[in-house]
Amino acid sequence: MYIIIAGCGTVGSGLASKLSREGHDIAVIDSDESSLRRLDDDFQGLRVVGVPIDQDILKKAGIDQADALAAVTPDDNMNIMVSQVAKDICGISRVVARIYDPAREDIFHQFGLETICPTNLSVETLASILTGKHFESTCTIGSNTFSFRIEDVDPSLVGSQIMDIRPQDDRFIFGIIKGGNFTFAHPYAVVEKDSKLVIAGRMD
Template identity: 40%
Template structure:
């Protein structure tokens, strides 16, 4: 895939390096030449210096032949503007933008733009680390992130089948980890019972 990354800060560098390591063709744009010095020595992508809202700079970075654009500057307003330019002016359909303020997500979605809100991701991760007895896990599919967390089974749940477990809105019972460390997935079978010392594994969309 041919990907253009806008912004060579910590996030932009990390993303560009990951894409490069996985064999994608990468170009990264930043207005500060010194930012590129922080890229790994074995980075094989192209670096382009210039203001990322300048269409000539974007053309020099190869946006006209891009499959995807990732906008990673720390400025939400700049990110939405560049995202619109990439999608509306250059016709790139796969555009993902970093956003810091969760309240602005609706603005991006109104323009049909995909976003990753690192503030929400970090907040959810810290909440889980503070309140959950086991470390939570997160898996990202596209721009959506699913969070997995566990809870020790209450005594009142012993003998209850997984298909009858009372669920809270927005979460599902993914499976059960038994005392011996084995795990079974919730397949809805009536013979899947919660036992003493089980840990329930829940999943929910967090972004």
């Protein structure tokens, strides 16, 4: 697949590196050139500096041949605009946007856009840790349903980097919980003792 990622923060760079290693053609857009340095040294995709709502920038990133786009900039407003341009003007059918404000999720859905809200996931995750309840959640993106669950770290994995850990059943590590704090998984993040892993996987 040819996939465009708008935003090269921790999530954007990690997503780009993962998809590139899986053999997909990736283009990453960020308005800050220094942010693109977060990409792995062996990243083979296209790096584009510019504002992702600019159609000229999108064309430079290969929007005409893209199969999918992920909007993961730090700005919810930017993400909704990028998603709308990609879906309504450029005709990309598979568009996913990351949003921080749960209250805006309905707005995205009104425009027919799929979203991932780490705020909601973090709340559910932390609540499960504090109450000692088992956590497992699902979300639907397009026609696919994904599950998220928390697992204790196997002692043999302590000291390993995320990119070296391969969960079973085609799942992947979405995040790490340490001392009650949730962080998104990054390929070079090191698993520490007494931490927990948030494992995600497709259910269909």
